Amino acid sequence: MKGTFSWKWAVLALSVAALVAVGCAKKQTVKSEGAPGSASAPGAITEAPVKEAPPAPVAVAPATPPASAPGIAVTEEKLSQFDDVRFDFDKSEVREDGRKACGVVADYLKKHPQAQMQIEGHCDDRGTAEYNMALGERRATAVMTYLVSLGVPKAVLSTVSFGKEKPLDPGHNEGAWAKNRRAHFVLK
Amino acid sequence: MKRSIGAAAGAFLLALSLFPSPAFPLLYIDINAPGGKRMPIAVADVVVGPGDPSLSRGIPKILSDDLVLTDLFDLIPSTAHMETVTAAHFSGKPLSFPGWKMIGAEAVVIGNVEVGGDRLSIEMRLYDATQGTLLLGKRYTGTPAQLRSIVHRFANEIVYTFTGVRGVFGTEIAFTARSAKSRGKELYIVGMDGQDLRKVTDNRSFNLFPRWSPDGQWLAYTSFRTGTPIVYLRNVSTGAEKEVVRFGGSKAPGGFSPDGVWLYAGVSQAGNSDIYRVRVVGGAMEKVVEGWGLEVSPSPSPDGRRIAFVSDRGGSPQIYVKTIGVAGETRISNGAGYATSPSWSPAGDRIAYTARSGGRFIVATVAPDGSGSREVVSATDGDCEDPSFSPDGRSLVYTYRKRDYSALKIISSDGLRQRTLVSGLEDVGSPAWSPGR
Numbered sequence: 171m172k173g174t175f176s177w178k179w180a181v182l183a184l185s186v187a188a189l190v191a192v193g194c195a196k197k198q199t200v201k202s203e204g205a206p207g208s209a210s211a212p213g214a215i216t217e218a219p220v221k222e223a224p225p226a227p228v229a230v231a232p233a234t235p236p237a238s239a240p241g242i243a244v245t246e247e248k249l250s251q252f253d254d255v256r257f258d259f260d261k262s263e264v265r266e267d268g269r270k271a272c273g274v275v276a277d278y279l280k281k282h283p284q285a286q287m288q289i290e291g292h293c294d295d296r297g298t299a300e301y302n303m304a305l306g307e308r309r310a311t312a313v314m315t316y317l318v319s320l321g322v323p324k325a326v327l328s329t330v331s332f333g334k335e336k337p338l339d340p341g342h343n344e345g346a347w348a349k350n351r352r353a354h355f356v357l358k
Numbered sequence: 359m360k361r362s363i364g365a366a367a368g369a370f371l372l373a374l375s376l377f378p379s380p381a382f383p384l385l386y387i388d389i390n391a392p393g394g395k396r397m398p399i400a401v402a403d404v405v406v407g408p409g410d411p412s413l414s415r416g417i418p419k420i421l422s423d424d425l426v427l428t429d430l431f432d433l434i435p436s437t438a439h440m441e442t443v444t445a446a447h448f449s450g451k452p453l454s455f456p457g458w459k460m461i462g463a464e465a466v467v468i469g470n471v472e473v474g475g476d477r478l479s480i481e482m483r484l485y486d487a488t489q490g491t492l493l494l495g496k497r498y499t500g501t502p503a504q505l506r507s508i509v510h511r512f513a514n515e516i517v518y519t520f521t522g523v524r525g526v527f528g529t530e531i532a533f534t535a536r537s538a539k540s541r542g543k544e545l546y547i548v549g550m551d552g553q554d555l556r557k558v559t560d561n562r563s564f565n566l567f568p569r570w571s572p573d574g575q576w577l578a579y580t581s582f583r584t585g586t587p588i589v590y591l592r593n594v595s596t597g598a599e600k601e602v603v604r605f606g607g608s609k610a611p612g613g614f615s616p617d618g619v620w621l622y623a624g625v626s627q628a629g630n631s632d633i634y635r636v637r638v639v640g641g642a643m644e645k646v647v648e649g650w651g652l653e654v655s656p657s658p659s660p661d662g663r664r665i666a667f668v669s670d671r672g673g674s675p676q677i678y679v680k681t682i683g684v685a686g687e688t689r690i691s692n693g694a695g696y697a698t699s700p701s702w703s704p705a706g707d708r709i710a711y712t713a714r715s716g717g718r719f720i721v722a723t724v725a726p727d728g729s730g731s732r733e734v735v736s737a738t739d740g741d742c743e744d745p746s747f748s749p750d751g752r753s754l755v756y757t758y759r760k761r762d763y764s765a766l767k768i769i770s771s772d773g774l775r776q777r778t779l780v781s782g783l784e785d786v787g788s789p790a791w792s793p794g795r
Contacts, residue, residue: 297696301652301670
């Protein structure tokens with residue numbers, strides 16, 4: 171880009187300079203005080219010291235240590251003996267195939283009253299992360315509600331949404347997306 | 359752009375005869391005129407007293423790169439400069455303005471730097487070469503590590519002088535990217551010029567949805583590092599953190615009120631996400647929007663009176679606007695397809711969002727009353743999502759995604775100029791532009 175403008179501007183600049191020369195000559199007869207030397211006197215410089223940013227008006231006391239320590243391992247796919255419940259795009263209704271999977275989970279939980287089950291809600295990677303985070307929560311909750319309707323005590327169930335952050339299949343096609351729109355059962 | 363020299367010289371003379379002292383600047387750039395001419399500007403080699411001689415070209419390089427990014431200036435290469443600026447020019451000796459005009463410069467920047475130990479002192483001046491007048495002069499002191507931010511500040515002053523709108527150099531963009539090792543997501547920050555990329559979190563879980571406080575000192579974000587999502591405030595310079603929202607299931611901060619008192623967030627309870635706001639100090643929480651749909655992504659207006667948010671109450675996610683404390687919400691997206699992630703412009707006149715068109719996600723803007731919706735950027739081979747306005751409202755940062763490739767890009771709000779800000783990181787997303795510096 172630097173090579174292209176110089177010609178154009180050189181030509182323009184000459185014509186502009188000519189016009190401006192006229193303008194300046196006229197101007198200085200009007201503005202008799204405005205000699206360039208006085209305008210650039212050192213006194214015209216304002217001081218603007220650069221310091222660290224001003225103190226935050228929002229006073230927040232640090233309540234937790236900096237998050238440098240590794241967190242709980244939430245990023246790994248947890249193995250499950252139960253099938254995932256799958257969903258349609260942007261939907262959270264438990265389909266017929268999902269009800270079958272929920273039935274297996276419900277039978278297990280009724281036979282193992284000590285067990286605690288976490289239901290993870292997941293989405294495919296299309297669309298906005300925030301919306302998918304809420305959609306995953308709604309999917310997990312829909313499965314929880316269905317399990318409760320099958321007679322599972324609510325107290326043994328919990329939900330967490332991972333939105334679109336934890337895809338089972340990293341692909342970008344309908345097959346992968348269908349696998350990723352799911353509720354995943356994890357015994358705690 | 360209106361550069362009032364040639365055509366306006368006559369008008370200026372006329373104005374002079376009508377008004378004894380003209381109140382408007384001679385050199386002026388109209389940033390609202392698309393595709394206008396750029397102002398030719400020369401940035402002279404900086405005079406270096408004691409200190410690193412490479413600064414002589416190094417400082418003009420930082421400044422020139424900034425000015426080029428605005429698309430408002432044409433830089434006259436230093437090889438064309440005819441006058442060597444010396445220390446005397448900072449103590450009364452006038453520049454040879456005819457020489458600068460001859461090479462096409464309408465504005466000239468000169469600088470003088472002195473480095474002593476861990477302090478540096480820079481004096482920068484901006485002249486109108488056509489009139490030979492000093493438009494702007496600043497003396498900065500700081501540490502050598504602050505050099506870039508000092509030069510960015512002066513670049514902002516130059517932009518302000520010619521446009522009336524402060525520049526955005528030195529501002530930063532927070533975003534998320536996937537860690538190849540842990541498969542988690544970490545927060546990152548990068549300068550708006552693409553420099554100074556750094557990782558903010560490193561806890562190998564999911565760290566999502568960064569949002570800046572109005573003073574630019576804090577990031578609100580959601581972290582899964584304890585196993586369940588919690589919204590934290592993190593001080594960007596010290597790393598100190600504070601928990602702000604533990605209540606509910608899924609949760610995502612949307613934005614702060616302009617006075618920094620409230621943090622707006624979408625929070626799920628019993629599978630139903632609503633919009634809440636929480637007092638940053640004290641933690642008191644109140645519900646702002648509720649409904650049977652999913653309500654997420656609150657973006658406060660610059661005057662703090664309204665929020666734009668997403669709700670799927672009508673069957674698909676759409677953008678709504680609500681006045682805080684007043685019943686009723688107005689849908690401003692067209693009701694079809696998929697509209698998410700609203701971001702209110704700093705002037706309050708537009709709301710950018712992600713729309714769905716022809717099977718692709720695109721970035722569009724719309725007036726807060728739902729009128730005048732228009733596309734800003736789309737790609738034939740991928741998706742453009744998650745827009746966030748620059749503090750001057752002239753640009754938007756957004757996510758570009760094509761299969762496994764993703765990048766952050768910046769586009770002018772008129773959709774005409776675009777550049778890549780970050781590429782090479784995996785699965786980047788949720789960019790948030792910091793407030794002005």
